[in-house]
Amino acid sequence: xxxxxxxxxxxxxxxxxRVTLRCSPRSGDLSVYWYQQSLDQGLQFLIQYYNGEERAKxxxxxxxxxxxxxxxxxxxxxxxxxxxxxxxxxxxxxxVAGGQSEQYFGxxxxxxxx
Amino acid sequence: xxxxxxxPQALSIQEGENATMNCSYKTSINNLQWxxxxxxxxxxxxxxxxxxxxEKHSGRLRVTLDTSKKSSSLLITAxxxxxxxxxxCATDGSGNTGKLIFGQGTTLxxxx
Numbered sequence: 001x002x003x004x005x006x007x008x009x010x011x012x013x014x015x016x017x018r019v020t021l022r023c024s025p026r027s028g029d030l031s032v033y034w035y036q037q038s039l040d041q042g043l044q045f046l047i048q049y050y051n052g053e054e055r056a057k058x059x060x061x062x063x064x065x066x067x068x069x070x071x072x073x074x075x076x077x078x079x080x081x082x083x084x085x086x087x088x089x090x091x092x093x094x095x096v097a098g099g100q101s102e103q104y105f106g107x108x109x110x111x112x113x114x
Numbered sequence: 115x116x117x118x119x120x121x122p123q124a125l126s127i128q129e130g131e132n133a134t135m136n137c138s139y140k141t142s143i144n145n146l147q148w149x150x151x152x153x154x155x156x157x158x159x160x161x162x163x164x165x166x167x168x169e170k171h172s173g174r175l176r177v178t179l180d181t182s183k184k185s186s187s188l189l190i191t192a193x194x195x196x197x198x199x200x201x202x203c204a205t206d207g208s209g210n211t212g213k214l215i216f217g218q219g220t221t222l223x224x225x226x
Contacts, residue, residue, distance in 0.1 A: 002158070035216075042217075043216035044216075048212055055212075056212070056213045092157075097212060098206075099211065099213070103147075106156055108156055
């Protein structure tokens with residue numbers, strides 16, 4: 001158990017819908033990352049927050065948005081869903097903002113868009 | 115986009131044998147990390163090697179890094195059936211962020 005929790009574990013929704021994925025980082029970790037894992041694209045970095053502020057942005061679509069709240073949990077919002085958004089979405093956390101430490105990954109949310 | 119490639123894409127060995135996976139990357143890095151993923155589950159951090167290090171050990175794991183060739187290797191010695199998983203290398207992106215850029219992964223099967 002990494003200490004990172006993600007809810008829900010599974011999500012099935014229809015095209016055009018909007019969903020929210022939730023992540024609670026390890027106790028004491030200030031940095032939260034979101035990654036998407038799909039068969040065709042592999043593991044892709046989406047976005048990073050550090051202590052409530054956006055720190056880095058990757059291949060995140062405009063239909064997707066995220067935020068980190070004062071209690072450090074984070075939410076990833078996916079809207080106008082398309083079939084191609086079906087994937088595993090991982091949240092990870094680390095103590096520091098930079099890449100000098102390991103990241104602890106949650107179990108992921110499996111999103112299926114039908 | 116992927117930072118680099120891992121080789122081989124799939125590897126099948128017998129229990130007790132050694133497994134070697136290779137990773138190549140494209141840009142300069144501060145450090146390189148290896149992660150393991152059991153089928154459909156979250157990634158588990160294995161080892162981090164900094165750009166000024168050439169070799170690092172952790173239990174049955176040995177990682178090497180050659181920054182001149184932009185490549186790294188992960189060696190698992192005396193493999194066990196429980197080592198069956200996908201293994202990914204990840205490099206840090208530019209700037210002082212924790213953004214990780216993952217390779218495509220090597221799927222390792224260890225037969226009992």
